[in-house]
Amino acid sequence: MSTTPAGIALLGAGIFAKEAYLPALASLGDAAPPLKAVYSRSETSAKALVVAASEVLKLTQPPSIYYDSDNDSSVNLAALLARDDITAVVVALPITTQPGIIVKALEAGKHVLSEKPVAPDVKQGLELIRQFDEKYKPKGLFWRVAENFEAEPGIQAAAKAIRDGKIGNVIFFKAVAVNYVNKESKWYKTPWRTVPDYQGGFLLDGGVHTIAVLRTILPNPLTHLSAFASLNKDYLKPHDTINAIVKSDERFHGTVELTWGFPTNTKPQTDGFVVTGSKGWMSINHLWSPPVVKVVIKSITEAEDGKEEVVEEVIEETGRGVEFELRSFFDAIAGRDDGLGLGDPSAALVDVAVIQAALNSHGNLVALDQLLAA
Structure with a gap:
């Protein structure tokens, strides 16, 4: 059995990923699992995030790069989600993209912290919560909504x-x-x-x-x-x-x-x-x-x-706020509930x-x- 510590992946390489999530992960230090992969829809933005992550987090081993590719399935999101050394993902993608990605990550057995809003509208939010409660929560998976305020x-x-x-x-x-x-x-x-x-x-x-x-x-x-x-x-x-x-x-x-x-x-x-x-x-x-x-x-x-x-x-x-919501999420998946009730999808809805x-x-x-x- 591998002794490599379980890690996380950051899905999304936009402004907030660079300016909020990377500094928050740096502030958490060893309290955060290692960042092992990043995903973006484009290779260019994924590479830019890896450069930033390596600098901010002072990484000796840069995260693996994944992006949407018609020619190479080994670098797409499915390949990232298939990795057994990644136990959780942080999703910071466009509002209408997130629900489908959340379901894919949960289906792959990953814990999920997804950026607010929980969904583009109430109908989609209700359906997403129903799926989680019925199918994924009983498996011991965590899904929280990142509402840093x-x-x-x-x-x-x-x-x-x-x-x-x-x-x-x-x-x-x-x-x-x-x-x-x-x-x-x-x-x-x-x-x-x-x-x-x-x-x-x-x-x-x-x-x-x-x-x-x-x-x-x-x-x-x-x-x-x-x-x-x-x-x-x-x-x-x-x-x-x-x-x-x-x-x-x-x-x-x-x-x-x-x-x-x-x-x-x-x-x-x-x-x-x-x-x-x-x-x-x-x-x-x-x-x-x-x-x-x-x-x-x-x-x-x-x-x-x-x-x-x-x-x-x-x-x-x-x-x-971002640091505290990340810490609370990581504590939860490690079996340590801080009792604050942060990130409840129903509350975010x-x-x-x-x-x-x-x-x-x-x-x-x-x-x-x-x-x-x-």
Whole structure:
């Protein structure tokens, strides 16, 4: 029997693979299984990722290269998935490509961590989860969705503060994501984003992050919404802006504003998230250079003289969401559950459902449980 340690493969050689996954794997060091292979649809991009991986991870043995080839079956994805020294794959491919690749990897007996969103729409997500639950989960395989915002230590700290009652009972909230994307953006220049063949465009690709934060920090799930969606920049088809009113049964309600169609990179100063409770409020902001999640908690307490006193607590956590989601995944497949519940495909499907409902609401009230039961 081989004594070579089991390894992983990275499927996808785009921007996020290079700029997020490779540094996160480097930060994990020996806590991450060795990277033994990479796959991309093109040989050129696969080779470029191997060069980057060898440098960032300081590899003495570069990962094997796999890509789509009509002439050589030994370098295609099936050949990679047939390797018994690769036990898990990290999938960072275009949104519409991922579901089929996830199934192929599971069918080959690999554990899977796939990038958000879980699927292009609720229907495909439900079918993917059904297949996993019925066919692959009983075999002991793990499948998680890589939603790095829910894994951020700062977001987890904010969720704990709310659970601990530091702002009392949640009564309302707001979430705002203002983004400027021009045709020169490295994200726009990604071919599959330039002409998206999935609903919402950037609103789905990026908007699920905002919903994942709400799902993580709020004490009860969102249940209903009424929204309008619009397109304000033609090159960001099919939509680039959502304004929604959202509620959690009769518990609390809030607003969600998402745009990738802002007219300028000079954006208004506004908090990304504000959660108001019966005994205080909290703001959460992502600061990008360097990456930090900043949480400000204002708790109302009663002073000795009977007057209200506002106590401020500030939490600042370095942005390490990708590293934490990878660590949690690797721990899970090694039999060590961290108990955080990160990457649950059914939870990630709720994020897609919220975006899908907002895109199709046209001002009408949408019950999310009905959409998820479709």
